[in-house]
Every structure is written in structure tokens, then in C-alpha cells.
Amino acid sequence: MKTRFTQGAVVIITVVLLYLTFHPLVINSKKEVDYKPHKLISKGEIVNVLENYDFDSGKWEMYLIIAESDKVSISKDIPNGNIFKTEDKNLLKEMKKNCRFIYEKSDIATIESEIFLLKNENIVFRGGIVLDENMQGLQLPNYGWLKVSSRKALSKYCKRLNRVYSPIVIL
Numbered sequence: 778m779k780t781r782f783t784q785g786a787v788v789i790i791t792v793v794l795l796y797l798t799f800h801p802l803v804i805n806s807k808k809e810v811d812y813k814p815h816k817l818i819s820k821g822e823i824v825n826v827l828e829n830y831d832f833d834s835g836k837w838e839m840y841l842i843i844a845e846s847d848k849v850s851i852s853k854d855i856p857n858g859n860i861f862k863t864e865d866k867n868l869l870k871e872m873k874k875n876c877r878f879i880y881e882k883s884d885i886a887t888i889e890s891e892i893f894l895l896k897n898e899n900i901v902f903r904g905g906i907v908l909d910e911n912m913q914g915l916q917l918p919n920y921g922w923l924k925v926s927s928r929k930a931l932s933k934y935c936k937r938l939n940r941v942y943s944p945i946v947i948l
């Protein structure tokens with residue numbers, strides 16, 4: 778009887794771990810970002826969402842969480858996986874210098890993938906992200922929809938993040 782219970786427990790644990798390997802669990806244990814209202818801008822203006830971050834001070838991490846539903850249309854530049862991460866300050870500085878977005882004065886409600894920026898283990902930036910082959914941009918609480926100013930500008934950098942293989946990620 779004890780052997781059957783042990784075998785059953787082993788099977789259940791194995792199935793759960795296999796599931797989590799391909800569908801990792803992300804636990805956000807941090808305080809939510811306190812977004813400040815942006816300065817008034819007009820539709821079509823260029824926005825740099827990273828301009829106020831100093832990547833030379835502190836410990837920085839960026840996480841990209843790809844929703845399963847987004848994998849159908851995701852850019853071919855993005856490797857297979859659900860969670861990606863970087864601590865490379867040079868990559869973050871490069872993104873800050875080159876990633877520009879166009880303010881659309883609209884919203885997209887169906888975005889499920891997310892991007893997080895953490896400084897010293899605190900979330901300082903969080904937004905929805907679209908990395909489709911033909912459309913890329915961010916959905917932010919304080920701006921709404923921001924499309925990239927140049928084609929595939931986001932996937933150019935996101936493909937350089939490292940895949941996270943851990944079945945559970947705690948932000």
C-alpha cells in the first residue's frame with residue numbers, strides 16, 4: 778500500500794514538474810509599479826520609455842514573459858521559450874539609446890505577454906509587450922499603446938535575452 782502511494786506521488790510530482798518546465802509559473806511578489814502621469818504629448822510623438830533609468834547604478838534585470846497565446850504570431854527572431862532574462866547593463870543601455878516608440882493615443886486590450894524591469898530587485902517598469910512578426914510595441918498604463926518607431930526594434934533586443942529554464946520564477 779505504501780509503495781503504491783509513493784509511486785503515485787512520484788508520478789504526480791513528475792507530471793507537475795514536466796508541465797511547469799514548458800509552462801513556467803511566474804510569481805510576482807513585488808509591489809506594483811507606481812506610474813506617474815506622463816507629460817502631455819500628441820499622437821505621433823516619439824517616446825523613449827527608458828530615458829529616466831540610470832543603468833550604471835544598482836543591479837538591473839529585465840524579464841520577458843511570453844504568453845502561450847502569443848507564440849502563434851511571435852517574431853521568428855525570438856527563440857522558443859516562455860521566460861527570458863538579462864542582467865546585461867550594456868544591452869539595457871543599448872535599448873535605452875536606440876528603442877523609440879510612437880505614441881498612438883490608443884490602447885490594445887488583448888496583450889498577454891509582459892516585460893519587467895527591476896532595479897535592486899524592485900519592479901520599476903512593467904508593461905504589456907507585442908513581438909509579432911508584423912507589429913511590435915508596448916502597452917503601458919501611463920501611455921497606452923506605443924508602437925516601435927522602426928520595424929522589429931523590440932525583437933532585435935529581446936532575442937538577446939537568455940532563456941530561463943526554471944519551472945518557477947519569483948520576481
